[in-house]
Amino acid sequence: MGELRKDPVVNRWVIINPQGRKRLFLEKEAREEKKAYAENCPFCDGNEDKTPPEILVFREPDSQKWLVRVTANKFPALRIEGELERQGTGIYDQMQGVGAHEVIIDSPSHSDSIADMDESHVEKIIQAYRDRVVDLKLDKRFKYVLVFKNYRITAGASMEHPHSQLIATPIIPKRVKEELKGCLEFYKHKERCLFCDIIREEKRSQLRIVAENDHFLSFTPYASRFPYEICIIPKIHCGDFANIRNEEIYPLAKILKETLKRLQILLDDPPYNYVIHTTPFHFPSNIRDYHWHMEIIPRVIRMAGFEWGTGFYLNPVAPEDAARELREVNG
């Protein structure tokens, strides 16, 4: 029967109830065979003039063919120009929507996906994430940058072509603040990093590990909100994703690709989101008590009123079962 589990970082309770398993996979969408080139797609090889100007590009060695391109988002959620201009309106508070919204085009091919790419190609995507974050940190108006991916329409993608996004914001997002607070409180008590403790516990119990290499661990969190939710985290303490070392980028690409490949095989190429959570800009102390990580959320169930109303989650798949199934996939 069900049990309640507490997320140690944000103190969020989750109901793990495997009896609800029948509700899985409601979100699956119709699939069409995709071609490597789509005429109307501005992200496809040959259509480069249909995007805003390139901010960053990585090319194949010894060739002019690009592998990864970064451009401004044509329909930005926040605009890059202007100042914040905080002001009151009636009893409420408001500021101008200043920020940066960029698109990382993962590949020139319309039908590609990270699960199917060469690891050296995935490495370039992560390098693009890192380089853009490092650059945006120089803009004093911003406090945070979120790197994320919406894979497939059900996960919120508006373009089919494989791409990632980043949004730099003038405030620290609420969810990140909650994680920072949890980690700081733990550090005050124990004088060590909470995520480092979680890594030790996961390696000790071996119950929830999906994949591992010298630098990274991929596991299903103890209080997973969603079925097959996965966390990828550096095994050596590191608070800020912008500080990832060059030699760590390939191992991250490797474990990300392997994890997404296992998800692809087990759940028949499900829609998913992933995000990178890292320390905010200009808060050096968080580098000590926070620990950057990626969160992968397959979109295989629907959120309903209970989740919206309470902020706690009903998860019909125990993370131990999810990890075992993902490990048992023959990739």
Place this chain on the structure above:
Amino acid sequence: MGELRKDPVVNRWVIINPQGRKRLFLEKEAREEKKAYAENCPFCDGNEDKTPPEILVFREPDSQKWLVRVTANKFPALRIEGELERQGTGIYDQMQGVGAHEVIIDSPSHSDSIADMDESHVEKIIQAYRDRVVDLKLDKRFKYVLVFKNYRITAGASMEHPHSQLIATPIIPKRVKEELKGCLEFYKHKERCLFCDIIREEKRSQLRIVAENDHFLSFTPYASRFPYEICIIPKIHCGDFANIRNEEIYPLAKILKETLKRLQILLDDPPYNYVIHTTPFHFPSNIRDYHWHMEIIPRVIRMAGFEWGTGFYLNPVAPEDAARELREVNG
């Protein structure tokens, strides 16, 4: 262009960006003509033996025909038997999934919906909510009860037949805690209720009002997370939904039906969730600084990685536009 707005209760920032309007209505699902009776539906008139035993029933005056029935949920997220048994497991914390999970069958007719019911019928549904909350408060293991509705499959409903649900939980949900904290902090500063201030501001500006009667106000919140999000709130301060007076139930039924009817007409019968937020059990002081209310969330856009990753929201419809459009509907 976009702006950032702060929710005064939980300090959550929302990006209001009407340029994103094209993304609306992705969640719409195929509609079939529904009949008043479905043979395999356990909630339909005549199939009463297919549900768990009745906990509460309201019948038509001078007739044996039922209007609203409450039963236990056949597939509960939390079970009613047992004690909490909090315990550690490795470095993590856990407790048994104890709670109550009930179904309020809104109507004997399979094709009914609140937007189309008589107000006197909606009154009975709300009376059932109130009576069940009052009863569950007597169980000392529970700290909160969430009343909610998932309307249509896209909004998480697993049954087509019109119904609401409630879940009583042994902990105060995170989202409710955040609201309580915001209200308490405001009270400490100002010695008055924050929601009462919001009601005054909304009545003063008239920008976001959807409907109003002697007892209730229906409006689109200043920092709405979702397009056409609506709040229904008692105009006279009242912290605890369980304390709603008998003479207030009909006005609530009336404004709820009118609000949902306007949504139904404007957005072509969209999927939606609603929840009732009220004070937790056994916390009498919250009755002073908190203010119960209903939140209605039409499900007309998808959540994506940015929202999951940050906890702030991208809303492509300004609440002022939403309220005006809803007011202009000819019901």
